[in-house]
Amino acid sequence: MSELPYSSAYPSQLPIWQKLKDHQVKQSKMHLRDEFNKDSDRAKRFFLQSEHIYLDYSKNLITDETIKLLEELANQAGLPAAIQSMFAGEKINNSEERPALHVALRNQAGTPFMVDGEDVMPEVKAALNQMERFVWSIHSAQARGYTNKRFTDIVHLGIGGSYLGPKVVSAALKPYWKAGLNLHYVANIDGTHITEELKHLSPETTLFIIASKSFGTQETIMNARSAKDWFLRNGGNQDDIHRHFVAISSNEKKAVEFGIARENIFPMWDWVGGRYSLWSTIGLPIALTIGIENFKALLSGAHEMDEHFRTAPFTQNIPVILALLGVWYSNFFQADSHAILPYDHYLRALPAHIQQLDMESNGKSVTHSGDPVDWSTGPVIWGGAGANGQHAYHQLLHQGTHFLPADFIMPLRTHNHIGDHHALLLSNCLSQSQALMQGKTLEEAKAELTAQGKTPEQVEELAPHKVIPGNRPSNTILFEKSTPRTIGALVAMYEHKVFAQGVIWNVNSFDQWGVELGKELGQEIYDIITGDNTPNGQDSSTKGLIDLFKKINNRL
Known part of the structure; x- marks a missing residue:
């Protein structure tokens, strides 16, 4: 296994790690509703724009100090050098001794990308x-x-x-x-x-x-x-x-x-x-x-996001900010899951792709050097098309016991203008993120029930069920319309987010040895089932299930 071309770090041993742990204790006492009420500029301060993507990350459990500390984490973890190494074609996939040069595939600048001395x-x-x-x-x-x-x-x-x-x-x-x-x-x-x-x-x-x-x-x-x-x-x-x-x-x-x-x-x-x-x-x-x-326009959109990721300062860098927020919640709020919620029928397959991109890349438990991690790495990624999810799993987002950050994703313009469908879709998207942030207090629930004519006894009985805690973080990711360029930028944005998180966690985002083991064992079992191999060394569970399959299918 080759050495990394850049200097990596164990995040939990960095000086900034303890500062972030201390900061989280303070931030855990904040409520986003209060932050918006006292700061009319909050949405403007926590808003970014690239060539094609708009990111509103104001509905996160952050302050200016949080972003400053997270930026320092990225620097101490070696992210600037890691980004440079990837774009230089260096072997950042050190367990397989390969570069990770998907950025070369959409290179529109005409600049060389070198691998082992060859462009x-x-x-x-x-x-x-x-x-x-x-x-x-x-x-x-x-x-x-x-x-x-x-x-x-x-x-x-x-x-x-x-x-x-x-x-x-x-x-x-x-x-x-x-x-x-x-x-x-x-x-x-x-x-x-x-x-x-x-x-x-x-x-x-x-x-x-x-x-x-x-x-x-x-x-x-x-x-x-x-x-x-x-x-x-x-x-x-x-x-x-x-x-x-x-x-x-x-x-x-x-x-x-x-x-x-x-x-x-x-x-x-x-x-x-x-x-x-x-x-x-x-x-x-x-x-x-x-x-x-x-x-080619798809490639161009991705290239534009590549350049944004490569050159934008971290506090203005959309993939880096998304990565840092993910680290903030995974490692300091113990979030083990992240929801991808596209409000666009054409993007209904996006959660499955991001699921593989993220979980196969950062679902690791050892560092680049093979040492066990003592910090959380990749979260479980899941999701589905809005607004369907509002009538299914959003209930858990709003009132469940799990801490679940979410990305709301939507084009501002539609390809299919039918009445007010798109306006209603946008209102659903925005209202869900607002409700997650704002919630509903016990006092508000009681006032609502009283206004509906409920008796005092009914109010006391029903009000606790209508309380929504709020303070649930989310990002809102918008783009003008689903075009080749914007879709290219959107997918590349998530690729770079995942890579940046992998750098901070000191894991190799480009190998997948767990997948390889499944392939190897699958071939062994297939050979046994088809009669090309004898079941030597199989555990009793696997052997018993193979025998059951062969019996039911007359293969014994």
């Missing part, structure tokens, strides 16, 4: 040009199916970051989809998923994208084989595979053996992690649906 930008540009040629061939109908019909459906086969990133972005940009093309994603190894997707498709007009760096990802290759079998059973033949299947992989040999033409194998690089890969050739399904120019 990777020519490769990046060549891959983008390959994507552009392929997208043109599909949109112009130069590339057609085996019966010479235009393609109408694209099925993307991938899992993890090869699935979640493209899915959330393509859904977010549905208004930009090319007419006549439909996009489908298959990730789950459950055969029901691919069966249901293929039911209404025609082999003559369906294009499959297989996204697997190794061309050996268990779930993806199993789905690819099933798709191939479906194609061959329903009119296609082996000589037609190259027309209907393309691959995003670094294993050209296996892709060619599958039947894919070499010119339709798109490259992947070790210096791009799966959850950061939508900006690469993994974004091919996005480009096919929204067009290459819109895909």
